[in-house]
Amino acid sequence: MKKRFMAVFLCSLLAASLTGCSYKGIDSVTDLIPASSGKATIEESEETAEDLYTKSDYDTSYDDYKTITLADSASSCDSKNVDIDGDVININSAGTYLISGSLSDGQIVVNAENEKVHLVLDGASISNSSAACIYVKQADKVFITTAKGSENSLLSSGEFEQTDDNNVDGTIFSKADLTLNGEGSLSVVCESEHAIVSKDDLVITSGTYNISASEGKGLQGKDSVRIDGGNISVMDCYEGIEGLEIYITGGNIDITSSDDGINAVNKDNDDETAKMAGDDSCILAISGGFININAGGDGIDSNGSVTVTGGETYVSGAADGGNAALDYGTSATVTGGIFVAAGFSQMACNFGDDSTQGSILYTFSETVKAAVTARLLDADGNEIISYTPAKEYNSILFSVPEIKEGNDYTVTAGSLSESITMDGLIYGGGQGFGMGGGFI
Numbered sequence: 435m436k437k438r439f440m441a442v443f444l445c446s447l448l449a450a451s452l453t454g455c456s457y458k459g460i461d462s463v464t465d466l467i468p469a470s471s472g473k474a475t476i477e478e479s480e481e482t483a484e485d486l487y488t489k490s491d492y493d494t495s496y497d498d499y500k501t502i503t504l505a506d507s508a509s510s511c512d513s514k515n516v517d518i519d520g521d522v523i524n525i526n527s528a529g530t531y532l533i534s535g536s537l538s539d540g541q542i543v544v545n546a547e548n549e550k551v552h553l554v555l556d557g558a559s560i561s562n563s564s565a566a567c568i569y570v571k572q573a574d575k576v577f578i579t580t581a582k583g584s585e586n587s588l589l590s591s592g593e594f595e596q597t598d599d600n601n602v603d604g605t606i607f608s609k610a611d612l613t614l615n616g617e618g619s620l621s622v623v624c625e626s627e628h629a630i631v632s633k634d635d636l637v638i639t640s641g642t643y644n645i646s647a648s649e650g651k652g653l654q655g656k657d658s659v660r661i662d663g664g665n666i667s668v669m670d671c672y673e674g675i676e677g678l679e680i681y682i683t684g685g686n687i688d689i690t691s692s693d694d695g696i697n698a699v700n701k702d703n704d705d706e707t708a709k710m711a712g713d714d715s716c717i718l719a720i721s722g723g724f725i726n727i728n729a730g731g732d733g734i735d736s737n738g739s740v741t742v743t744g745g746e747t748y749v750s751g752a753a754d755g756g757n758a759a760l761d762y763g764t765s766a767t768v769t770g771g772i773f774v775a776a777g778f779s780q781m782a783c784n785f786g787d788d789s790t791q792g793s794i795l796y797t798f799s800e801t802v803k804a805a806v807t808a809r810l811l812d813a814d815g816n817e818i819i820s821y822t823p824a825k826e827y828n829s830i831l832f833s834v835p836e837i838k839e840g841n842d843y844t845v846t847a848g849s850l851s852e853s854i855t856m857d858g859l860i861y862g863g864g865q866g867f868g869m870g871g872g873f874i
Contacts, residue, residue: 454807454822455748457772457834486660486681491613491639494579496530496554502542504535504558525551532581533558544570544608555620556581560588562605564595570608571600578606580618580641587621594627604631604654605647612655614664616641623647628654629671636677638685639663646670652689653677656701661685661723673697674727679717680736682745687725695727695749698736712763713737720745720771728824733759733775740766742773742785742833750823751777753804758783760831768793773833776808776823784862785833792837794845794854795862801828802847811844812836818843831862 500513502523509518515527521540525531528549533542536559544551551573560567567588570576580586590605600609605624612632614620619642622629628650630636636655640663645652652668652675653659659677662684668674674689675696689695698718716738722745727733733749734740740762751759759777760766768785773793784795794810802808802823808830809820818836830845837843837856844853854861 455746455774455820456817457746457819486683487637487639487662490577491637491662492615493577494582494615494617494640496532496552496579496581499530499532499552499554502531502533504533504537504540504560506536506538506540509535509537509540525553530554532556535559537561539563540567541565542568544568544573544576546573548574550575550577552577552579554579554581555586555616555618556584558584558586562590563592565597566590566594566602566604566607568606568608569602570610570612571598573608573610575611575613576608577613577615578620579614580616580620582617584616584618585621586618588623589621590624590626592626603627603650604629606630608632608634608636611635611637613637613639614641614643615639618642619644621645624650626650628652629668630654632656635660637661638666643667644669647672648692651676652691655680661687673731674729678715680719681717682720682725683722684745685723687723689726690728691730693729693731694735695729695731695733696725696735697732698738698740700737703737714739714764716763717741718762719743720747720773729757729759731757732761733757733777735761737763739764742766742768742771744771746772747774748821749775749777750825751775751827753825753827754778755780757781759829760784768833770835771833772819773831774808774819774821775831776821776825776827777829778827779829782829782831782862784831784860787858787860789833789859791833791835792839792856792859793831793833793861794837794843794856795829795831796845796852796854797829797862798847798850798852800850801826802850806848808845808847810834810837811846813842815844 502511517524523542530552532554534557611634621644624647629645629647632655645668652671655677658679660681665686668689674691698716718736719741721743725747727749733751749759755778758781759775760783768789779797785793807822
């Protein structure tokens with residue numbers, strides 16, 4: 435098998451710490467995506483409750499459209515279904531709308547009850563000092579597509595002022611299902627709240643996204659977040675991705691957060707005792723894609739379950755013992771893919787015994803400095819996988835297809851080295867405090 439070296443892509447507009455990893459053992463990440471993943475079960479029907487994605491989630495075409503041209507105090511549109519009030523563009527009916535131009539302090543509002551609306555951004559730039567740049571007040575579903583080769587930007591720069599009964603708190607804020615796709619790029623920045631919020635399902639299937647929300651979440655879907663494509667760079671955020679259910683089946687995702695990187699949580703559950711016991715409604719499932727997380731809190735966190743069946747996931751967790759690189763409330767299962775997480779041992783979690791892929795959770799005898807590479811070697815001293823965390827650590831979790839019961843392995847970091855024997859598929863016991871048991 436060939437050896438693949440992977441460099442983490444970082445947004446050139448935003449600073450972040452580089453981490454490195456290498457792996458030898460499979461030819462393609464897509465080889466690990468099971469047939470049951472969302473991408474393999476797309477139906478022609480728009481309404482299929484069992485599927486993660488619909489055909490329209492992948493459709494980036496826009497042949498029949500009306501044009502909205504943005505300009506301060508001079509915006510225009512050739513559709514009777516669009517009302518323009520100063521620098522507020524109101525879209526009141528179903529249809530496809532091609533949007534270009536700029537607003538220095540404006541907003542697009544979608545108010546189309548029980549109808550589908552398609553917004554195509556083609557060189558659009560919107561700033562707003564006190565509200566969302568795109569506000570979906572009501573609709574059946576809204577699609578935001580970036581036109582091929584286009585560069586688009588949305589910036590909410592100040593504290594949000596509420597204008598109705600909805601607590602609008604995102605640069606893109608939707609009360610309806612929201613899908614992002616396209617062949618262009620979109621920068622979304624929020625200086626006081628969240629970047630992209632859906633109060634239903636949030637889906638991303640293609641496009642390039644540079645996201646910043648230093649005081650809030652990068653991506654938030656109350657019901658679910660579902661990602662199957664794109665290059666998604668979430669930098670300078672409090673938490674990277676949050677939702678009741680989170681499904682990652684593809685894409686290239688890079689997250690730098692001051693708190694949790696990815697967090698599956700029930701926002702309607704305010705019972706702290708119940709949260710500590712675990713919440714089965716919270717689901718975090720990874721079956722494909724490339725994920726890199728540099729988290730100041732928990733790296734991967736679910737108040738319920740974590741399931742890894744494919745893809746490549748790398749986590750540099752918090753540089754303290756109060757957080758875990760992997761944390762969960764009810765269960766964590768790995769059956770395929772590549773999963774590496776570095777952090778500190780006090781809260782470290784391993785995958786559960788119902789896993790069918792081997793997993794090694796190892797604690798070093800001393801703290802390892804940042805940017806020192808951890809390696810997993812086979813019995814002959816050949817490197818299986820290596821990872822260079824962005825922050826110091828004393829605990830490392832490896833799960834790759836090469837880890838087999840009965841085999842010997844060596845874990846190294848700098849001058850530290852330890853040989854272990856896999857008496858079972860799971861080596862190392864830790865489950866995090868409050869999220870699954872006691873200390874290591």
